[in-house]
Amino acid sequence: MNCQQCRKKIRDSLAAGESRLAIEVTAHENSCEVCHQFHAAKLDLFRSLEVGLRMIVNAQVPPSLLPGVRARLDQEPVSHLAAMPRWTFVAVAAVAILAMSAAYTLWHPPKPFSLPQTVSTAAPQSAGNLETSTTPLQEFPKVFSPLRSTHFVRPGSSTSAPQVIVSAEERQAYAKFVAETPEQEADTLALAPPGQPVPEAAEDPAEIALLQIESLEVKPLMTTESE
Amino acid sequence: MHELVLIQPGRTLEAESAREISRSRLHREFESRLAECGPLTFRVAHGVLRNAADAEDVAQEALLRAYQKFDRLRDATRFRAWLVRITFRLALDRWRSARRREQREAQWAMPDSRPAPRTAEELADSNAFQARLEKAMEQLPEKFRLVLLLAAVEGYTLEEVAGMLGIPMGTVKSRLFFARKQLAEKLR
Numbered sequence: 001m002n003c004q005q006c007r008k009k010i011r012d013s014l015a016a017g018e019s020r021l022a023i024e025v026t027a028h029e030n031s032c033e034v035c036h037q038f039h040a041a042k043l044d045l046f047r048s049l050e051v052g053l054r055m056i057v058n059a060q061v062p063p064s065l066l067p068g069v070r071a072r073l074d075q076e077p078v079s080h081l082a083a084m085p086r087w088t089f090v091a092v093a094a095v096a097i098l099a100m101s102a103a104y105t106l107w108h109p110p111k112p113f114s115l116p117q118t119v120s121t122a123a124p125q126s127a128g129n130l131e132t133s134t135t136p137l138q139e140f141p142k143v144f145s146p147l148r149s150t151h152f153v154r155p156g157s158s159t160s161a162p163q164v165i166v167s168a169e170e171r172q173a174y175a176k177f178v179a180e181t182p183e184q185e186a187d188t189l190a191l192a193p194p195g196q197p198v199p200e201a202a203e204d205p206a207e208i209a210l211l212q213i214e215s216l217e218v219k220p221l222m223t224t225e226s227e
Numbered sequence: 228m229h230e231l232v233l234i235q236p237g238r239t240l241e242a243e244s245a246r247e248i249s250r251s252r253l254h255r256e257f258e259s260r261l262a263e264c265g266p267l268t269f270r271v272a273h274g275v276l277r278n279a280a281d282a283e284d285v286a287q288e289a290l291l292r293a294y295q296k297f298d299r300l301r302d303a304t305r306f307r308a309w310l311v312r313i314t315f316r317l318a319l320d321r322w323r324s325a326r327r328r329e330q331r332e333a334q335w336a337m338p339d340s341r342p343a344p345r346t347a348e349e350l351a352d353s354n355a356f357q358a359r360l361e362k363a364m365e366q367l368p369e370k371f372r373l374v375l376l377l378a379a380v381e382g383y384t385l386e387e388v389a390g391m392l393g394i395p396m397g398t399v400k401s402r403l404f405f406a407r408k409q410l411a412e413k414l415r
Contacts (some may be wrong), residue, residue: 015408016400041396042411049410052360057274061266062283069261069290074253086299 001028006035014046257297262400265290267380274376275318276325277361285321289314292330308391311350315373322365371406378403 006028013021020031021039029036073085263321268289273282290379300309364372378399389399 011323011411012404015411016404039323045411045414046407048356049360049407050379053364054381055357056268056277056361056364057376057379058381059270059273059279059282061269062279065269065283065286066265069265069282069287070288072291073257073294081322107268115228170244185273 001025001034003028003035006032007038008037010035010042014042228242230231234248253297257294260306261290264310267307269372269382271314271376272318274379275315275322275372281320281321282323285318286314289317292317308393310389311373311377315369319369357384357415360410365412366413367406367409371409374399374402375406375410 001024006025009025012030013025029039086175265286268286272289273279273286276282276285287298289310292313293306300306306316364375367375374392376386377383377391378385383391385403386396389396392399
């Protein structure tokens, strides 16, 4: 055992509070004066530590401590909050959280689904063949404005003309259907917006009157030689 | 002339008397522990604060808090450990606030120009050793510090300290070992 190992074992032994050193440490210490002095110095240090700690901790307890505590205990009753069982606080917290979540759900309803595009059509009675396309769509409980606003109209609300939702795919399919069947031209009138007047379907071909301007003098062109 | 009587709903005489009985029972039980644990509370506080007046103040505060929450303590055998922890926390809070105040005041004071002694062995003989020891203790981790203080309290063995803190005996020994070693290192 060298001096470094011996000193480390001396320090560990004193820190652990062991009363005796190991045999090999004692043997080295007997043969090495420097380690012997080191052991004596460290022994003094650890003894001083113990004495100092005991002086700090075991101070004289002031006689006024317990009477002072008793006086304060008499003044201060057990609080009612402290007397309440712990589960009461948990129950109150749970009820508060439930109430807050319910209030949030009521005041902030879940966002409705948004359609890609909506088209308002005329009344079903004027739509004719459009009934087949509007019937399933009328089952939606809410009708949304084309601008995707959060305002919605309930089915029973006071709107002048009933509105239906037509998705983009259905609108394209209907346009294709109309393009393929020109004889059903009147059905396209159903796509007119509800506010605008519907033009009457003309049975006879239209006649275009000649344009006549009274103040305008019309002269025949000069005949050329080539003519 | 009619006499007005204040009737509080939900409060009957039986409930009031039962509460009073429970309160007096708690008070008696706490009072019986006070004589045993009062000095220990003061010593733990003094070990941290090293000032008798502050330690007494903290000990009274800790005992009062323990009394207020006494009915919440499920295991009565753990009362001493519980009280020691309350006291230790309160004393540490007080010590930290005092240290902050000292630091603020030290900014306006002249620095200490006294030369420090050379080695711990020389320090042990000098009057400054106690001050250096207290300074070194302040730098110890809290768990080491608490074990060191409780082990130094007269009349308590290591087994009692282990029981008080609710930790195994080996843990107490190892914490004590590292605490002493660190103290010796700081004082070198």
